[in-house]
Amino acid sequence: MKYVQIENPEAVSGKLLAPGESFSFACHPGVSCFNQCCRNLRLFLYPYDIIRLKKALGIGTGDIIDRHTDLVLRDSTHFPSVLLRMADNAERTCPFLSDNGCSVYPDRPQTCRAFPVEQGLYFKDENTPPAMLHYFRPPDFCMGQYESSRWTAASWEADQNAVFYNRMTLEWADILRLFHTDPFGGEGPYSGKGKMAFMAAYNVDAFRDFILNSSFLRRYAVAPKLRMKIKTDDAALLRLGFSWIRLFVFGLPTGDIVVRK
Ligand code: SF4
Ligand code: SF4
Secondary structure: OEEOOOOOHHHOOOEEOOOOOEEEOOOOOOOOOOOOOOEOOOOEEOHHHHHHHHHHHOOOHHHHHHHHEEEEOOOOOOOOEEEEOOOOOOOOEOOOEEOOEEOOHHHOOHHHHHOOEEEEEEOOOOOOOOEEEEEEOOOOOOHHHHOOOEEEHHHHHHHOOOHHHHHHHHHHHHHHHHHHOOOOOOOOOOOHHHHHHHHHHHOHHHHHHHHHOOOHHHHEEEOHHHHOOOOOOHHHHHHHHHHHHHHHHHOOOOOOEEEOO
């Protein structure tokens, strides 16, 4: 995922796909490069990726963060980015790579799901939600680009069950852009407030526990449609987390949650 200057979308590497423009691609165990791309990656994970990996791995979101990720702070933001930690072996393989391919395939992260397309996000202005551009950019060694199957960005997204992933990523990007300015008054993203915001985005198990076992629901009124789902629906809880970050960190109103009088 890249942020795109809309005045110069071609500055991102790869071929910018026009709406409806097609590309060739197929990946299967018969290609000579099978499994070669799942190693030595700088693979960023987005909040909804963690929810799906929880399902695939059968462990809590806190354990996923502890065991499988590294946090990095990039110059452009005051919110930590989450990198999947590669295995500690010579080839630095993805920890989920097996001889048969991806062991978490139905719940693989968005970046893997989109591959060989990379998405670019652009913001028309600060009041407009982000939109996506699509770049076809397989690495040179990827033989899949010489297969005969043809796709558009939209048909590939549908084939890879990526529609909901992309929607959640756009919602997260709309929050993340707020962190381009420092909301922590110089205390940094690892301050108490920063840690709470991180929990709401990346550790829904801890966020659920916080909501249900603190004074949260006495301090905040949650929209009924979301409140009903808090106990069982991780994606709905994540959306509440996004709204809460908007309110708690930036003091911005949302329709989902308000401070009780
Ligand atoms: S999660 Fe699966 S598809 Fe993604 S890099 Fe790892 S093994 Fe490959
Ligand atoms: S390099 Fe391309 S064709 Fe080869 S395994 Fe990866 S995605 Fe498939």
